Amino acid sequence: MKMTPDPTRREEKKESSPDREEKGPSKPDVSRPGKDDLLKRMKKVDPKQSERYKQRTGQ
Amino acid sequence: MKKRIYGIETEYGLLIKNPEFRLSAVEAATQIKNHIFGKSLGVLDLHYRANDEPPGNGGFLVNGGRLYLDMGHLEYASPECCNLVDLITLDRAGDMLIQDAIEDLGWADDVAMIKNNVDLETNATFGCHENYLVSRSFQFENRDNLRMLSAFLVTRQIYCGAGRIGACNPHPFRDWDGHAPDDSETDAVNFQISQRADHIPNEFYRWVQYNRAIVNTRDEPLSDPSKYRRIHLLVGDSNMCEYSTALKMGATALMMELIELGAAKPEWILADSVGSMRSISRDPEFKWEITLADGRHTTALELQWEILNAAKERLTGYTNEADWVLKIWEEVMTDIPKGPEALVGRVDWASKWWMLTEFMKENNLDWKDSWLKSQDLEYHNLNRRDGLYWGLEEAGMASRLSADAAVERAKSSPPQGTRANGRGELVRALMKSQAAYLIDWIGFRLNKEEPFLMLDPFLSYKSDIREYLKSAAAQQNPFA
Numbered sequence: 251m252k253m254t255p256d257p258t259r260r261e262e263k264k265e266s267s268p269d270r271e272e273k274g275p276s277k278p279d280v281s282r283p284g285k286d287d288l289l290k291r292m293k294k295v296d297p298k299q300s301e302r303y304k305q306r307t308g309q
Numbered sequence: 310m311k312k313r314i315y316g317i318e319t320e321y322g323l324l325i326k327n328p329e330f331r332l333s334a335v336e337a338a339t340q341i342k343n344h345i346f347g348k349s350l351g352v353l354d355l356h357y358r359a360n361d362e363p364p365g366n367g368g369f370l371v372n373g374g375r376l377y378l379d380m381g382h383l384e385y386a387s388p389e390c391c392n393l394v395d396l397i398t399l400d401r402a403g404d405m406l407i408q409d410a411i412e413d414l415g416w417a418d419d420v421a422m423i424k425n426n427v428d429l430e431t432n433a434t435f436g437c438h439e440n441y442l443v444s445r446s447f448q449f450e451n452r453d454n455l456r457m458l459s460a461f462l463v464t465r466q467i468y469c470g471a472g473r474i475g476a477c478n479p480h481p482f483r484d485w486d487g488h489a490p491d492d493s494e495t496d497a498v499n500f501q502i503s504q505r506a507d508h509i510p511n512e513f514y515r516w517v518q519y520n521r522a523i524v525n526t527r528d529e530p531l532s533d534p535s536k537y538r539r540i541h542l543l544v545g546d547s548n549m550c551e552y553s554t555a556l557k558m559g560a561t562a563l564m565m566e567l568i569e570l571g572a573a574k575p576e577w578i579l580a581d582s583v584g585s586m587r588s589i590s591r592d593p594e595f596k597w598e599i600t601l602a603d604g605r606h607t608t609a610l611e612l613q614w615e616i617l618n619a620a621k622e623r624l625t626g627y628t629n630e631a632d633w634v635l636k637i638w639e640e641v642m643t644d645i646p647k648g649p650e651a652l653v654g655r656v657d658w659a660s661k662w663w664m665l666t667e668f669m670k671e672n673n674l675d676w677k678d679s680w681l682k683s684q685d686l687e688y689h690n691l692n693r694r695d696g697l698y699w700g701l702e703e704a705g706m707a708s709r710l711s712a713d714a715a716v717e718r719a720k721s722s723p724p725q726g727t728r729a730n731g732r733g734e735l736v737r738a739l740m741k742s743q744a745a746y747l748i749d750w751i752g753f754r755l756n757k758e759e760p761f762l763m764l765d766p767f768l769s770y771k772s773d774i775r776e777y778l779k780s781a782a783a784q785q786n787p788f789a
Contacts, residue, residue: 288700291695291700296683299326299687301430302325302328303324304433305381305382305435308380309320
């Protein structure tokens with residue numbers, strides 16, 4: 251089974267386990283070329299649509 | 310069990326985007342379902358399956374899966390799959406069958422199908438159920454087995470949660486459980502990593518509505534009960550990221566393998582599974598601290614490392630798929646400490662968190678802005694033109710497992726290697742016949758013939774079904 255490589259992923263894999271003393275994850279320096287398009291897509295979302303999303307409880 | 314059967318059942322939410330739209334959500338879901346069956350993609354039930362499932366409420370599809378209305382939600386159950394690539398492909402095929410119907414009906418601007426698990430206004434919840442075939446020797450009576458599984462499920466949300474804005478208290482089910490919800494506690498939560506964590510009040514239980522449990526203990530194998538058990542989980546979230554779905558199902562299957570082999574460790578058992586489920590999900594610092602039953606203080610990440618290391622020790626080389634799952638599990642675990650940005654496109658909660666925080670920065674908003682709830686919903690919209698998850702795919706940020714051509718084919722073709730293959734052939738034959746039929750996951754019956762049982766989910770039954778259909782045709786000519 252093969253995963254499609256993600257060309258935007260810049261971080262390098264480290265084989266270490268997490269440090270128990272760390273105060274949660276740190277912020278990496280990751281730049282995302284598609285970010286502007288994503289933000290444009292988000293800008294088009296109707297700010298009120300959540301108010302109309304009233305669902306029945308299912309399982 | 311080296312070979313395993315997987316399945317996913319998804320209850321979709323439906324958003325009427327256009328306030329002028331003429332149908333209610335349930336009416337729209339009904340028409341979408343009828344449109345799919347009208348396109349010769351399956352056959353509707355002719356019989357009652359339950360009091361709330363009358364004839365025509367749903368049916369089996371030519372891809373071997375099932376589409377139906379359940380408690381007002383459109384629900385797609387994938388066919389039985391014997392590998393993760395098939396599962397991801399057939400799961401996405403279900404999404405696309407539904408979105409295609411919306412497009413065909415000309416409703417793409419009016420109606421959105423939302424693949425999530427919560428309604429952020431009323432706090433209703435609906436599920437994404439996972440099915441795993443295990444051997445009958447997986448003992449439910451041994452509560453430590455279930456507690457170890459529970460510890461795994463509670464902590465796996467760090468890589469397979471779908472994330473949500475806000476929090477809620479679960480609806481009280483029993484009168485004597487009634488208590489005034491502490492709104493100050495939920496109001497303090499801006500974002501949490503799981504959609505279902507707030508809705509799971511029990512560690513073990515058989516029911517699937519309201520009083521949900523981390524481990525559902527209903528014994529309904531849908532196969533030979535002397536050989537198999539079906540673990541039916543309702544604790545997880547619906548995922549948009551294929552990588553997340555694959556890791557969720559793959560790692561959970563490996564955990565079950567460890568339990569079956571007696572290699573899972575009682576020291577993984579949590580002191581308070583239900584409380585940890587919620588505290589991990591709601592932790593704003595993503596530290597995910599937990600306490601184990603033996604009093605040890607650790608984190609969800611560390612416990613997952615312990616389980617992963619045990620799986621590597623015992624299951625490396627077990628199967629090609631096991632090796633692949635171990636690899637992606639380790640990749641994600643290694644990347645989690647780098648922060649949500651490092652997981653974009655692979656882990657839904659992290660992708661959503663990153664998109665929302667970038668959007669807040671760009672527009673000078675805070676977590677309480679109601680626009681964010683609408684963004685949260687839009688992440689799960691199946692419409693590729695609008696849905697936010699699809700923006701990640703379009704930008705090349707989302708890892709894919711399935712191929713578009715395979716998804717297209719899976720809308721009308723069953724997977725190989727399971728009884729879904731024979732069922733798909735049966736459904737295709739029934740679409741051209743006048744025979745009366747009754748189909749279920751474990752077999753079918755035509756006219757007044759003896760039932761045809763499909764108790765072994767690893768068999769396709771294809772040639773036997775062909776013979777059966779020929780024999781039925783010879784006797785009553787229903788396939789003329």
